[in-house]
Amino acid sequence: MKIKTLLYCALLLMGNTTIKAQQSTKIIDAPASQRQHKITQFWTDRTQIQSAASLSAGPLTLSYARPAGVWEEALPLGNGQLGAMVFGGVADERVQLNESTLWAGHPQDPNNPKGKMYLPRIQQLLFEGKNKEAIDLADTTLMGLPKNIKPYQSLGELWFDMPHLKAEQYARSLDLERALQQTSYVYNGVKFFRESFISAPANAMVIHYTANKKQALDLNFTWKRAQDFSCTADPTDPTQLLLQGQIGQSAHANERGTKFAAIAKVILKGGKLINADGRIAITGADEITIIVTAATDYPGLKHIAYPQTPVDIDPLASCRKVISSLNKQHYQQLKQAHIEDYQQYFNRVKLNLPDPEQDKLAKLPTDSLIRLTKELQKVPNTLVNKFFQFGRYLLISSSRPGHMPANLQGLWAWQMDPPWNADFHTNINLQMNYWPAEVTNLSELHKPLFDLTKALIPFGERTASKLYGAKGWVVHHLTDAWGYTAPADGVQGIWPMGSAWMAQHPWEHYNYTGDREFLKVQAYPIMKGAAEFILDFMVKIPQGKSFAGYWTTNPSHSPENSFILPSGEVSSFTYGATMDTQIIRDLLQNCVEATKLLDCDPDFRQRCQAALTKLIPTQISKETGRIMEWIEDYKETEVNHRHTSHLFGLHPSNQISIVNTPELAEAAKKTLLSRGDHGTGWSLAWKINMWNRLHDGEHAYRLLYNLISDKTLPNLFDNHPPFQIDGNFGATAAIAEMLLQSQVRDKNNNYLIELLPALSxxxxxxxxxxxxxxxxxxxxxxxxxxxxxxxxxxxxxxxxxxxxxxxxxxxxxxxxxxxxxxxxxxxx
CATH class of the missing domain: 2.60.40.1180 (Golgi alpha-mannosidase II)
Structure with missing residues (x-):
C-alpha cells in the first residue's frame, strides 16, 4: 500500500478533514402562517469538475452534470421509514438522512380547560359582528396550551471524504423506474461508480462503491448532526459506526425527547478498515458496501393514546437486529429485492407523451430541462412524463403501510426546526399528499393516512369534549406524531374541520377499491365520529342574520384568508365559511350513503339527512358572479390568496360540476380567474385540479407550466417556497385527471368514467x-x-x-x- 495513502488515512483519523458546509440561516420565530423561511444550506465539494459525461438519460431518469450545491438539489431516496438526500459529491459527499418517527416533543394534553365555558360567548360575539372581541376571548380560552407543536427533525448526515480533487466525465442521476441513485466520474484514468438505494424489504439504505481498477477505493466517513448526538465505533463490531442521541440532551432539559440510533456497517472486498475516534477510514478496497439503518423509541400513537403497558424500545438494539438479518445477503441480492418490491407499485401506471425532441432533450441535465420550459413557453412532454412519475416515486418512497404518512416535506427535512415543523397540516396539505394515491393506482400507500386518522380519534375526542362539549372527534388545522388536536399557532388555528376533511379519504379509498370490509371496519367509524362532532358543534343562526334558522359552524375560518367587515375592520374569524359547509355536506352525504351500503345506524342516518336540509347552500355573489367565500359577501383583503378553500365543492369534492351544477361551475370559473394563474407551488397544484374539473385543459396546462417553470426546484421538488411536497403530489394527481375523471354521478347514481376530460x-x-x-x-x-x-x-x-x-x-x-x-x- 502506498505511503501517501496511509498518511492520508492517518490525517483523517486525527480529524484533519476539509469537508465544509456553511451554517444554515436561522428560521424566524413567528406564527407558522407568517414565517419567511430562509433554508438554503450551501455545500462545498473540493473537487473540480473538469468535464461532464455525455448524458443520454432514460425517459424516467433525472440526470445532472455536477454535484448538488444545496440541499434542494440533492436527490431523494426512501422506503417510508428511512429517507435520504444524496448530494453526489466526489471528494466530499454528503448523505442526509431522516427517520419518519423522529419528532421533538412528547405526549401532552393541550386542551384549554376554559374552552367549553367561553365558547357560547365567543359564538355570540361573532353573530353580533364583534369579531375583534371574539378573537381576543378565543385567544385566551380556546387556543392549545401550549399553542405550538414541536418539529420533525433530521436524523443526521453521513459525511464522506475521498482523495479525488479533480473529476472528469462526471454524472449523477436518479432512476425512477428502479429507485436507484447513481454517481460516476473518472479520476486519474480510473472510473469510479457509486450506487445507492433504500430498500423496504431490508429496512436499510445501501451505498455501493466500485471502480474499474482493483485496490482503487480509499475513503473515510463519519456521522454528523447539528445537536443531541454522539458518533462512536460499535464496541461489538469494528466495521460499524454508530450514531446515537436523544432530542433535547444538549440542552440538559428536564424532559428529554425521542431517543434515536443509526448504524453504518461496512462490508469490504479487499482493502483495510480502521474505525477510531468516530470515523471509519478505508484504503485499497476493490468494492465497498455500506448498509445504513436507523430507529427511534417512538412507541406509536396507539400506545400514546392508551398507555396501559410500558413500552421500552431500544433503538440501537432495533438497528442491530436489522443489520444482523442482512449479514448473509450480498449487494446484488439486496438490490434485486429492492427493485422487485419497488416496481410492484411503480410499474402499475405507464404514461407515454411522445416528444419529437426526445433524443435531443435526453442529453440535457434535468435542471437545464426545467430552465428550458421558460424559453419554450411550454413544458416538454419529456419533462411532463418525468414530473408525473416523480410524484408517484415520492409517494412510494415516503408512505408505506406500517409507517407514518407523508408530512409537509414527505420524509425529507434537513433541519432541526424545518419550515412549519414539517408537520401534518390538515387544512389542505396533508390531504393533497394523498390525492394521487387512488387515481394513480397506489391504493395501499393511502393506508398510513388512515392509520394516523384512526390513531388521532381518542385525542380528538378529548378535544371535542373539553373545548366544544361535543361528541365525536375533531382535529384542527394541524397535528403531529403526539396526537395534538387542539387549535395551534394562533387564532387562525381555530378551524375544527380537519377531522371532517380527513374522513373524506377513507371513503374515497372505498369508492376506488370497493373494499366493503374496509368500509365497515375502518372507514365508517372514522366518518361517523367526525360527523358526530359536526352535528354537535353546529349551531342555529339567530334571527336577523342571513339564513336564520339554518345550521352553521361557529367559530369558523376560511383557511388563512381574511376579509373586510362593513365597519372597515379586517378579520378572518367568523362563522359559516363556505368551505366549512361544503366539507360538512360532503361528509354527511357520504355517511348517509355508507349507512345504506352497510345497512346500519338508521337513527344516525336520519340525523345526517335532517342536517343536510339545514345547511347553507353554496352562494354566488350578485356583485361579482363568483362563489362567495363567507356567509356574507365580504370584500376580500387579498383577491389572489393562495388558498381557494371555497371551491372545495369543485375539488376535491364533487358538489360542483359542469354536468350537474352548470351555474355553480360558471361561478367557480370566475372565482378561479379572480384568484389568478400564479401562487405558491401547492396552490397552483390545487388550481390545476380545479381547472381540470371544469374541463378546461388549456387553462390547467397553463398553470402546470407555471408550476414547473417557476415553482419547481432543480431536483423536481415543489417549491412553496420553501420546499413542500404537496405541490408534487397535487400536480401528479392533476396530470392524471387531465386524462381520466370519475367523480361525477350519472342519472342512476353510478360514477361516470370521463375520458380525456381536460386534455391540452x-x-x-x-x-x-x-x-x-x-x-x-x-x-x-x-x-x-x-x-x-x-x-x-x-x-x-x-x-x-x-x-x-x-x-x-x-x-x-x-x-x-x-x-x-x-x-x-x-x-x-
Whole structure:
C-alpha cells in the first residue's frame, strides 16, 4: 500500500478533514402562517469538475452534470421509514438522512380547560359582528396550551471524504423506474461508480462503491448532526459506526425527547478498515458496501393514546437486529429485492407523451430541462412524463403501510426546526399528499393516512369534549406524531374541520377499491365520529342574520384568508365559511350513503339527512358572479390568496360540476380567474385540479407550466417556497385527471368514467395504462391529434359501466375480469 495513502488515512483519523458546509440561516420565530423561511444550506465539494459525461438519460431518469450545491438539489431516496438526500459529491459527499418517527416533543394534553365555558360567548360575539372581541376571548380560552407543536427533525448526515480533487466525465442521476441513485466520474484514468438505494424489504439504505481498477477505493466517513448526538465505533463490531442521541440532551432539559440510533456497517472486498475516534477510514478496497439503518423509541400513537403497558424500545438494539438479518445477503441480492418490491407499485401506471425532441432533450441535465420550459413557453412532454412519475416515486418512497404518512416535506427535512415543523397540516396539505394515491393506482400507500386518522380519534375526542362539549372527534388545522388536536399557532388555528376533511379519504379509498370490509371496519367509524362532532358543534343562526334558522359552524375560518367587515375592520374569524359547509355536506352525504351500503345506524342516518336540509347552500355573489367565500359577501383583503378553500365543492369534492351544477361551475370559473394563474407551488397544484374539473385543459396546462417553470426546484421538488411536497403530489394527481375523471354521478347514481376530460393541445398524442376510476375500474387510454383513439376499461365486478367522452355518455355492460373496449365511434 502506498505511503501517501496511509498518511492520508492517518490525517483523517486525527480529524484533519476539509469537508465544509456553511451554517444554515436561522428560521424566524413567528406564527407558522407568517414565517419567511430562509433554508438554503450551501455545500462545498473540493473537487473540480473538469468535464461532464455525455448524458443520454432514460425517459424516467433525472440526470445532472455536477454535484448538488444545496440541499434542494440533492436527490431523494426512501422506503417510508428511512429517507435520504444524496448530494453526489466526489471528494466530499454528503448523505442526509431522516427517520419518519423522529419528532421533538412528547405526549401532552393541550386542551384549554376554559374552552367549553367561553365558547357560547365567543359564538355570540361573532353573530353580533364583534369579531375583534371574539378573537381576543378565543385567544385566551380556546387556543392549545401550549399553542405550538414541536418539529420533525433530521436524523443526521453521513459525511464522506475521498482523495479525488479533480473529476472528469462526471454524472449523477436518479432512476425512477428502479429507485436507484447513481454517481460516476473518472479520476486519474480510473472510473469510479457509486450506487445507492433504500430498500423496504431490508429496512436499510445501501451505498455501493466500485471502480474499474482493483485496490482503487480509499475513503473515510463519519456521522454528523447539528445537536443531541454522539458518533462512536460499535464496541461489538469494528466495521460499524454508530450514531446515537436523544432530542433535547444538549440542552440538559428536564424532559428529554425521542431517543434515536443509526448504524453504518461496512462490508469490504479487499482493502483495510480502521474505525477510531468516530470515523471509519478505508484504503485499497476493490468494492465497498455500506448498509445504513436507523430507529427511534417512538412507541406509536396507539400506545400514546392508551398507555396501559410500558413500552421500552431500544433503538440501537432495533438497528442491530436489522443489520444482523442482512449479514448473509450480498449487494446484488439486496438490490434485486429492492427493485422487485419497488416496481410492484411503480410499474402499475405507464404514461407515454411522445416528444419529437426526445433524443435531443435526453442529453440535457434535468435542471437545464426545467430552465428550458421558460424559453419554450411550454413544458416538454419529456419533462411532463418525468414530473408525473416523480410524484408517484415520492409517494412510494415516503408512505408505506406500517409507517407514518407523508408530512409537509414527505420524509425529507434537513433541519432541526424545518419550515412549519414539517408537520401534518390538515387544512389542505396533508390531504393533497394523498390525492394521487387512488387515481394513480397506489391504493395501499393511502393506508398510513388512515392509520394516523384512526390513531388521532381518542385525542380528538378529548378535544371535542373539553373545548366544544361535543361528541365525536375533531382535529384542527394541524397535528403531529403526539396526537395534538387542539387549535395551534394562533387564532387562525381555530378551524375544527380537519377531522371532517380527513374522513373524506377513507371513503374515497372505498369508492376506488370497493373494499366493503374496509368500509365497515375502518372507514365508517372514522366518518361517523367526525360527523358526530359536526352535528354537535353546529349551531342555529339567530334571527336577523342571513339564513336564520339554518345550521352553521361557529367559530369558523376560511383557511388563512381574511376579509373586510362593513365597519372597515379586517378579520378572518367568523362563522359559516363556505368551505366549512361544503366539507360538512360532503361528509354527511357520504355517511348517509355508507349507512345504506352497510345497512346500519338508521337513527344516525336520519340525523345526517335532517342536517343536510339545514345547511347553507353554496352562494354566488350578485356583485361579482363568483362563489362567495363567507356567509356574507365580504370584500376580500387579498383577491389572489393562495388558498381557494371555497371551491372545495369543485375539488376535491364533487358538489360542483359542469354536468350537474352548470351555474355553480360558471361561478367557480370566475372565482378561479379572480384568484389568478400564479401562487405558491401547492396552490397552483390545487388550481390545476380545479381547472381540470371544469374541463378546461388549456387553462390547467397553463398553470402546470407555471408550476414547473417557476415553482419547481432543480431536483423536481415543489417549491412553496420553501420546499413542500404537496405541490408534487397535487400536480401528479392533476396530470392524471387531465386524462381520466370519475367523480361525477350519472342519472342512476353510478360514477361516470370521463375520458380525456381536460386534455391540452400540448399533450395531443399519447397513451396511459393502469389509471384507476371509482368503482374499482382500471383504465387504459390512447389518443391521437387530441382525440380518443381507444380505451380499455377493466371492471372488478359485473354491472353497468358508464362512460363519457366529448360531452356524450354511453353505457356498456361490464363483466368482471373482461376488458370493455371503447372507441370514439360509440359516441356518435
Amino acid at each position: 393541445h400540448n399533450m395531443d398524442q399519447g397513451s396511459v395504462t393502469g389509471l384507476k376510476a371509482r368503482g374499482n375500474r382500471t383504465v387504459n387510454i390512447q389518443w391521437e391529434n387530441g382525440k380518443l383513439k381507444k380505451a380499455e376499461i377493466l371492471p372488478s365486478s359485473s354491472g353497468p359501466v358508464c362512460i363519457s367522452y366529448a360531452g356524450k355518455q354511453i353505457e356498456r355492460n361490464g363483466t368482471k375480469g373482461t376488458a370493455v373496449l371503447i372507441t370514439p365511434d360509440m359516441f356518435q
